[in-house]
Amino acid sequence: MTRIRKMTEADLEAVAELRVSGWRTAYPGLVPRRHLDAMDAAADAARHRERLASGDDPAADEVAEAAGEVVGWICYGPCRDGDQPAASGELYALYVRPDLIGTGVGRALWRAALEGARQRGYARMVVWVLKGNARARRFYERAGCAADGAQRTDDIDGTPVPEVRYVLDPLPAP
Numbered sequence: 001m002t003r004i005r006k007m008t009e010a011d012l013e014a015v016a017e018l019r020v021s022g023w024r025t026a027y028p029g030l031v032p033r034r035h036l037d038a039m040d041a042a043a044d045a046a047r048h049r050e051r052l053a054s055g056d057d058p059a060a061d062e063v064a065e066a067a068g069e070v071v072g073w074i075c076y077g078p079c080r081d082g083d084q085p086a087a088s089g090e091l092y093a094l095y096v097r098p099d100l101i102g103t104g105v106g107r108a109l110w111r112a113a114l115e116g117a118r119q120r121g122y123a124r125m126v127v128w129v130l131k132g133n134a135r136a137r138r139f140y141e142r143a144g145c146a147a148d149g150a151q152r153t154d155d156i157d158g159t160p161v162p163e164v165r166y167v168l169d170p171l172p173a174p
Contacts (some may be wrong), residue, residue: 002105004112006062007050007073009097014070015063015095022095029134035157046065060116061093064105072096072118074109076117081165083150089122101135114171124169128152131162156166 007015020039027036035136057077073095075094079088096105108141117125127145129136137147145166153160 001067002064002071002108004062004064004108009049009065011073012045012048012052012068013041015048015061016041016130018073018095018097019044019093021098023100025098025147026133027130028134030130031161032157032159035159059156060113060120060121062109062112062116064096064109066105070150071100072105072109074075074113076113076125078122081126081150084126085124086171087121089117089125091125091127094127106139107143114168115174118174125171125172125173126168127166128163130168131164137164140168144168144172 020041023031023039024036051059052061055114059075059077061075063070063074072089073093075093076089076091079090081088081090091110091121094106094109096103096109114125125145126148127140129140145168147164148167150165151162152165153162155161167173
């Protein structure tokens with residue numbers, strides 16, 4: 001049984017491991033190999049610790065826990081895109097332990113984020129997805145999101161990495 005709960009500082013190392021393993025699983029061929037190889041879970045956990053310690057981070061972090069182990073993480077908050085309505089939330093991150101992809105953990109985290117978004121007064125949700133990440137794109141499409149035509153390109157170690165924006169509008173009723 002998977003339980004969704006608020007992330008605590010004690011979860012940061014597990015969350016960082018999820019993020020690094022998630023990138024290494026999902027992004028080969030999309031992100032430079034040298035970047036994936038250089039990812040460091042300890043440094044990632046330190047960045048999360050710093051972000052949480054700042055006290056001014058508007059993001060919500062939740063984890064999926066199964067058998068006492070963190071198996072997924074989701075982070076969301078206010079939309080950072082200036083062209084979106086004020087009542088827009090944004091999914092910043094959703095990671096599931098790679099061997100549990102397709103088991104419902106991601107869907108449970110997504111539902112929790114939508115509930116949290118409603119509680120924060122968001123009427124819609126946006127998420128940026130790597131253009132070449134077909135699995136993630138299918139996930140969000142099955143969840144009711146649609147690409148809205150917006151695209152951007154991130155530079156990762158000198159390599160352009162295109163992203164597409166998906167929108168869920170309106171948020172479904174609970």
